[in-house]
Amino acid sequence: MDAELLKSKVIREIDALAPELLSASHTIHEYAEMAFKEYKSAALLEDLLEKHGLTVERGIAGMETAFRGMYRGKGEGPTIAILGEYDALPHGHACGHNIIGVAAVGAGIALKNSLGDVPGSISVLGCPAEEGGGGKVFIAKEGYLDGVDAALMTHPMSGTSMIGGPNLAITHFSIKYHGKAAHAASDPHEGINALDAMILGFQNVSALRQHVTEDVRMHGYIIDGGKAPNVIPDYTEARYIVRAATRANLEKVAEKVRKCFAAGALATGATLEFERGFSYSERIVNMTIARKVQANLRKLGLEVEDEPIHVRGSTDFGDVSQLVPAVNAYIQIAPDTVASHSNEFREAAKSPEGDKGLLNAAKAMAMTVVDLLSDPSILKEAWEEHERALAQRR
Ligand SMILES: [Zn+2]
Known part of the structure; x- marks a missing residue:
C-alpha cells in the first residue's frame, strides 16, 4: 500500500x-x-x-x-x-x-x-x-x-x-462545615462558627503554598459563607481545585489540602464534610x-x-x-x-x-x-x- x-x-x-x-x-x-x-x-x-x-x-x-x-x-x-x-x-x-x-x-x-x-x-x-x-x-x-x-x-x-x-492532573473538592448558629453579639459563646472554619481552611492552604512544587495549583471559592452579619454562621460551603504535573504529586498534595480543611474544623469545633469530586490524570x-x-x-x-x-x-x-x-x-x-x-x-x-x-x-x-x-x-x-x-x- x-x-x-x-x-x-x-x-x-x-x-x-x-x-x-x-x-x-x-x-x-x-x-x-x-x-x-x-x-x-x-x-x-x-x-x-x-x-x-x-x-x-x-x-x-x-x-x-x-x-x-x-x-x-x-x-x-x-x-x-x-x-x-x-x-x-x-x-x-x-x-x-x-x-x-x-x-x-x-x-x-x-x-x-x-x-x-x-x-x-x-x-x-x-x-x-x-x-x-x-x-x-x-x-x-x-x-x-x-x-x-x-x-x-x-x-x-x-x-x-x-x-x-x-498539562496538569486535576481533582475537585466539595467542602462543607456544619457549626452552630447563635446571636453574634448576645450569645457568641454558644455558637460554632462555620465561616471561621472555612476561612482557616483557606488560610491553611495558603500556608501550604510555600511547600509545594512549582507545578501545583490550588484554587477555590466560597459558595455559602453564612446568611446574616448578626448570626454566627452554622453552615458554609466551598468548592476547591488542586492541580499538579503528575497524578502521584496530585494525590500527595490533595491529602495535605484535606488536612488543611480538617484543621479548620478542629480549631473551631465545626464538623467537616469533605468530598472528592472528579479527577483527571495529566x-x-x-x-x-x-x-x-x-x-x-x-x-x-x-x-x-x-x-x-x-x-x-x-x-x-x-x-x-x-x-x-x-x-x-x-x-x-x-x-x-x-x-x-x-x-x-x-x-x-x-x-x-x-x-x-x-x-x-x-x-x-x-x-x-x-x-x-x-x-x-x-x-x-x-x-x-x-x-x-x-x-x-x-
Ligand atoms: Zn475544550
Whole structure:
C-alpha cells in the first residue's frame, strides 16, 4: 500500500463529506447541550456514523450520551481510537467542541471508505462532558481503550496550531462545615462558627503554598459563607481545585489540602464534610505520533508550532493518554487575540475559519491513522516511548 496515495484518498473523502460534516457541526453548535445532556448532539453523530456504514453502540460506559462507532478492517491489524467531544458551556460552544465531535466522525468515515484491504480497525469514541464530569475517565475505566493501539483527538484553538503538551492532573473538592448558629453579639459563646472554619481552611492552604512544587495549583471559592452579619454562621460551603504535573504529586498534595480543611474544623469545633469530586490524570504527549500529526498538518498547509505547548489546564484526555500512546492536536480557528471560552471563540466555532479547521482536523487525524496502519514500526516506537513515560511516573 502506498501511504501517500491513501492519504490523498482520505483527503478527497473528507472534502466530499464536507457539506454533511459542516452542517452537523453547525447543528451541534446550535444545540449547545451541556455535560451528560448531549442527547441530540450524540444522536446526530451516531446517525452519521451509522449512515456511512460504521457499527454504532449507543450509550456506552454507563453514559447515555457516549458512543462507539467501529469500523473493522480486513485482517488482523492495529486499532486506532479517534475521540470526539460535543458538550457545550453555559454560554454555548465557546470551547468549540462541536468541531471536535464532527472531526472525529469525519475522520472515521473517511478511513472506512478508504482503507480497503489495509488491515486495521477504527474506533470512533464519542466522549461526553469534557467541561465537567469527565466522560473519558469512564470510557477509559470501562475498558473502551482495551486493545487500542493509539488514540487521537483534535481541539480548536486561537493562534498557531500545535500539539497539546503535558498539562496538569486535576481533582475537585466539595467542602462543607456544619457549626452552630447563635446571636453574634448576645450569645457568641454558644455558637460554632462555620465561616471561621472555612476561612482557616483557606488560610491553611495558603500556608501550604510555600511547600509545594512549582507545578501545583490550588484554587477555590466560597459558595455559602453564612446568611446574616448578626448570626454566627452554622453552615458554609466551598468548592476547591488542586492541580499538579503528575497524578502521584496530585494525590500527595490533595491529602495535605484535606488536612488543611480538617484543621479548620478542629480549631473551631465545626464538623467537616469533605468530598472528592472528579479527577483527571495529566496528559502524556506521545512524541512519536505527535511528529506524524505535525507533518500531516503541515502537508495540509497549516502553520504548526515546532514543539508541543505546555498548557496549564487539565483535560480528561489525560486519562486516555495514561493508557495508550495518544496525541491531542490543537487546530487554529481564530487569531490569538480571541480567548478560549469567550463569546468570540463561540462565534469562531461556526465561522468559515472554524469549518476549515474542522476539515483540516479530520484530514490530519485520518492521514495519521494511515501512517500508523502502513508502518508498524511507528506504533512499536510509540509504545516504547509510552512505556518509558509511565516508568518515569512510577
Ligand atoms: Zn475544550
